[in-house]
Amino acid sequence: MLSFITEILSTPSLTLGIITAIGLIVLRKSGSDIIKGTLKTIFGFIMLQQGSSIIVSSLVPFSQMFENAFHLVGVVAEDNAIAAAVQTVLGIETSFILLFSFLINIVLARITKWKYIFLTGHMMFSFAATMAITLDQMGIHGGKAILIGSSIQGVCCIIFPAAAQPFVRKVTGNDNVGFGFWGSSLVCAAGWAGGKLGNKEHSSEDINVPKKLDFLKEMSILMGIVMMVIYILTSFFVDKDVMAELTGGQNSITFSVIQASTFVVGILVLLQGVRMFLGELIPAFKGISEKIVPGAKPALDIPILYSFAPTATTIGFLCAVIGGLGATLISTMLPTVVLPSVIGLFFMGGGAGVIGNSIGGRRGAIIGGLLLGFLFQLIVALAYPIIGLEGYGIQGLWFASTDAIIVVVLMRLVGLLFGISI
Amino acid sequence: MFILTVCGMGFGTSLMMLMEIQDMAKRNGFEVEGEATDLSSSKGKACDLIVAGSEIASEISSETTVIPIYNLLDKQEFENKVLPKIREYFDAL
Numbered sequence: 378m379l380s381f382i383t384e385i386l387s388t389p390s391l392t393l394g395i396i397t398a399i400g401l402i403v404l405r406k407s408g409s410d411i412i413k414g415t416l417k418t419i420f421g422f423i424m425l426q427q428g429s430s431i432i433v434s435s436l437v438p439f440s441q442m443f444e445n446a447f448h449l450v451g452v453v454a455e456d457n458a459i460a461a462a463v464q465t466v467l468g469i470e471t472s473f474i475l476l477f478s479f480l481i482n483i484v485l486a487r488i489t490k491w492k493y494i495f496l497t498g499h500m501m502f503s504f505a506a507t508m509a510i511t512l513d514q515m516g517i518h519g520g521k522a523i524l525i526g527s528s529i530q531g532v533c534c535i536i537f538p539a540a541a542q543p544f545v546r547k548v549t550g551n552d553n554v555g556f557g558f559w560g561s562s563l564v565c566a567a568g569w570a571g572g573k574l575g576n577k578e579h580s581s582e583d584i585n586v587p588k589k590l591d592f593l594k595e596m597s598i599l600m601g602i603v604m605m606v607i608y609i610l611t612s613f614f615v616d617k618d619v620m621a622e623l624t625g626g627q628n629s630i631t632f633s634v635i636q637a638s639t640f641v642v643g644i645l646v647l648l649q650g651v652r653m654f655l656g657e658l659i660p661a662f663k664g665i666s667e668k669i670v671p672g673a674k675p676a677l678d679i680p681i682l683y684s685f686a687p688t689a690t691t692i693g694f695l696c697a698v699i700g701g702l703g704a705t706l707i708s709t710m711l712p713t714v715v716l717p718s719v720i721g722l723f724f725m726g727g728g729a730g731v732i733g734n735s736i737g738g739r740r741g742a743i744i745g746g747l748l749l750g751f752l753f754q755l756i757v758a759l760a761y762p763i764i765g766l767e768g769y770g771i772q773g774l775w776f777a778s779t780d781a782i783i784v785v786v787l788m789r790l791v792g793l794l795f796g797i798s799i
Numbered sequence: 800m801f802i803l804t805v806c807g808m809g810f811g812t813s814l815m816m817l818m819e820i821q822d823m824a825k826r827n828g829f830e831v832e833g834e835a836t837d838l839s840s841s842k843g844k845a846c847d848l849i850v851a852g853s854e855i856a857s858e859i860s861s862e863t864t865v866i867p868i869y870n871l872l873d874k875q876e877f878e879n880k881v882l883p884k885i886r887e888y889f890d891a892l
Binding site for chain 1: 815840
């Protein structure tokens, strides 16, 4: 019996299903809602894991191509894929860090003046996984890892939104909602710096962006195009026979297109899975936090900023891509080349654009975007040696969330004090 | 009543919108069901109403009414635009 329970607790999809069920029961949901919610959580999680294997399998040939072509390691910064990929070995730590960090968040919000409840689900999940990975790399596992990981995450859930709030207030004009996004520090810093160099009088919203570019707003299209270009370009530099071996005789351009598309499909499946499993968990979490913390301020995902300045969002994103490409080029001189991470550049660049515009108009948005893209990619390139992911079977991926990277670096430095080498 | 919320990015703003709509409906005495999706997954889903972020509302072509939301944080906007449609649906039953 005990081994049965342990087995269930070792299966993250089931553990999260149970957590959701408990949350829904506490909120007195109907029986059918509880069954639906629990099963959707389990299905969503398994879907996420499947998406992850698709991503990892499409990146393996790419890493080999890149290695052969440029004799460098090429890395895409994507947290969700990493988080999903380690669930088979760190699933328990991740699930419990997710749960306990949330509880610690609630307690801290209740007893301090910082009422932020971090509710951006996929980031709660990826940060928990990041904590589990970092602690695992430092030789800390199981209960100890859960304790340390949840404490750190719980505190971060309050600190980062609190630091970002002045900027959020400036953009949204109110104080009821916070910014729950592991990159908020860089987005705000870049936006602020860009804004300082700008001119508040000339708002970005007075510019008209051509409608023809609208198709780029669909993330899968954008990512598909970028990845295809990257795969195809890389294939040109690979030794003919190595290429032939990878493609099994298929034309290298066809191969590249299919592999790049497979990568995007993996992301789509993963996102659908995330949406499904969080679709039940987050409302339950939100309901619980509202009961326990009067005056709770949900700290939400970055798109809350976009509607306040949609043109600034687009400007910020486009400039972030340019800045990011600059950092990619510089990283070619380092052992690790950080390839343009479309998701990060889009979301974070857009945010930096909005904040930049709120302080310094269109020039603020432009410079904010450029700085964001450049620094975001550069930080990934510089911090890469701190955590090695090959042990988990992950190639070609690394962490993207700047705030998470900062915390991980600090953890590693503290670890040095305790004699845990990097 | 089944409401579909759509965001362009796919990371969860549609979920926030759905939660907001369901809370608002409840405050006014209605129970609505829904699903949060992204742009690609929204096509071909049967529903009574579609509520989408303004930046991608124009990308959605559907026979069902599409309501664009400009400010995701503005509860008033949801009340002004979505609540009447909910009332309409239940009145017609």
